[in-house]
Amino acid sequence: MRIHFIAIGGSAMHNLALALYDKGEEVTGSDDAIFEPSKSRLNKKGLLPEEEGWFSEKITSDIDVVILGMHAKANNPELLKAKELGLKILSYPEFIYEHSKNKTRVVIGGSHGKTTITSMILHVMSYHDVEVDYLVGAQLEGFDRMVHLTSQNDFMLIEGDEYLSSALDPRPKFHLYKPNIALISGIAWDHINVFPTFESYKEQFSIFVDKIVNGGILIYNELDEHVVDIVSNTFNPIRKIAYGLPGYSIQDGITLLETNEGPMPLEVFGEHNLSNINGAKWVCQNMGIDEDDFYEAIATFKGASKRLERIAKESEAIIFKDFAHSPSKVIATTTAVKKQYPDKKLIACLELHSYSSLNATFLKEYKGALEYADEAVVFYSKKALELKGLEIISEGEMIDAFDKSNLKCYTDSAEFKKYLDGLTIKDSVLLFMSSGNYGGIDLESFFTYLGE
Structure with missing residues (x-):
């Protein structure tokens, strides 16, 4: 396919562009400002626009899909031209759903912890040589980029952001993914420029739960009263799995996790990370990784970039x-x-x-x-x-x-x-x-x- 990115320089957008390029698609893009590391990474693959700015002449009828970034405004010249030509225009999350609609979608949501939990799951899968498609919100050690897409992998692991999709689509990103397996780590008011009250923000998570496919699985943090309230009030016929804080101790600056095999030293620390580990464990078990194999892998997890x-x-x-x-x-x-x-x-x-x-x-x-x-x-x-x-x-x-x-x-x-x-x-x-x-x-x- 020929795919054009409007606002290719963003953190998520340029990673998606790189993933599609490596998948064998024809990729082009534009942006009015591109900074490092996006600039160097795009340039290395020959995807860096020759000139910054928006150019309607780049939009031609042979483009199969235009992917619209959140940074682009409704009056963007390239967007207007794409609409005039009747091209297929998708927001970032719409494209991710289209790519993964025949896969098992695993979506990690929450106001905090979602990047870390997604990273933990991805680390465990990689440790045990289980190939999955993924979208994560941070650069991870051992991974070339934040997005990986294939035709053959069965699972698509997605970090579910609650921020808006694009200038044309005001829905939160995680409403579009329709997960088979979902997790909510916690709810704390954020993005007040879009959700002016806590109740309006919390409502987005209720909608997210209702978007889980019938018979799907919701893994949720039972220590968060707002999450529990949402889970208790959904009528969606899904399986619900609660998780909390595991047993642990701290010795000489090292956190030891209690397991069936005895205390296990971790590279990460903090009760929020221990809770994240418990949530990740349930997700991995529902992706085919048993508990002992999960613990073996998670012992080597060093954390996501810029997360403690x-x-x-x-x-x-x-x-x-x-x-x-x-x-x-x-x-x-x-x-x-x-x-x-x-x-x-x-x-x-x-x-x-x-x-x-x-x-x-x-x-x-x-x-x-x-x-x-x-x-x-x-x-x-x-x-x-x-x-x-x-x-x-x-x-x-x-x-x-x-x-x-x-x-x-x-x-x-x-x-x-x-x-x-x-x-x-x-x-x-x-x-x-x-x-x-x-x-x-x-x-x-x-x-x-x-x-x-």
Whole structure:
């Protein structure tokens, strides 16, 4: 097929383009801005557009499918031309469903943990040489890209994002996948620019459950009251499997999982990850992997990129980075680190830069989120507030929102870097939490602090 991508440079979109190219399809695309690593990866395969921008002349009648990214607007010139020619236009999730409609679709949903759980399942399958198609939200160690598509594999493993599909399709992505096997890890209000109330956000998960095919399987976190409420009230004739927290212990900074064969050391830690392991185990068992084989594989799982990823360690100091930015993720991450290293000082640096996190109405959801941090820092850019059309948040308002009197606040990246330069992290854990880059700061430079 000849496939054209409108907004090929996005994280998910360029991975899909690469997957289709490697599958043997003819791929072209456009975008008005492409950054690394997308730029280099597309260029390596000859898929990088010669010029940035939108060009209606690229859209011709011999194109079989146009894949529309969320970044593209409704008035995009290429989109308008595609509609004029009557071409088949699919959003990213629509295309994934079309590809997998004759496969067993396994969809992992939830406000938090879905990338990690999807990664765990994929790691276990790879460990036991079980080939599956997949779509995951992070770059994984040992895998070339975040998307893999074939004609022959029986399973399609999908990370089910609840954000909108495209400029033409306002449905959440995970509503389109119609899973045979589904998992919900937890529900915590997010994406308030699209779902202005918690109830409207929660409703999307009810719809997701109702989209599971008749006779399908729902695996759900019984420790989350909102998930339990949704599961209890669905009329969909599906099999329901609950999971919670497994038994474990911590010895000398190592988490040991209780199994039938005795305590098993893990590479990951934190109760949220232990719960994720339990959910992943049930999914894998329903994909044909027995419990003992699951444990053998999961013992070697080191985590998804930027999910409590250890980037440096010496005898007296450790540095982690994590994608956490929503309240529930910040709480889970800081709690996990403090419990894992109770004798070390926890220095937690959180960047707020998403629409939700910088919204004054939503900010109160962060109350107590940095409770376990011995030294807590919040970085946010006033320029980002202006670009998003949001009110300026004062330092006092930020301190009140987090309910932490000794909270340090920075709105200038140079001042934040000066703070980092002055840190001595002997006997400490330094935790960076962000889905951004703190105004362009290179975290690699802080490895030199170790041992000072």
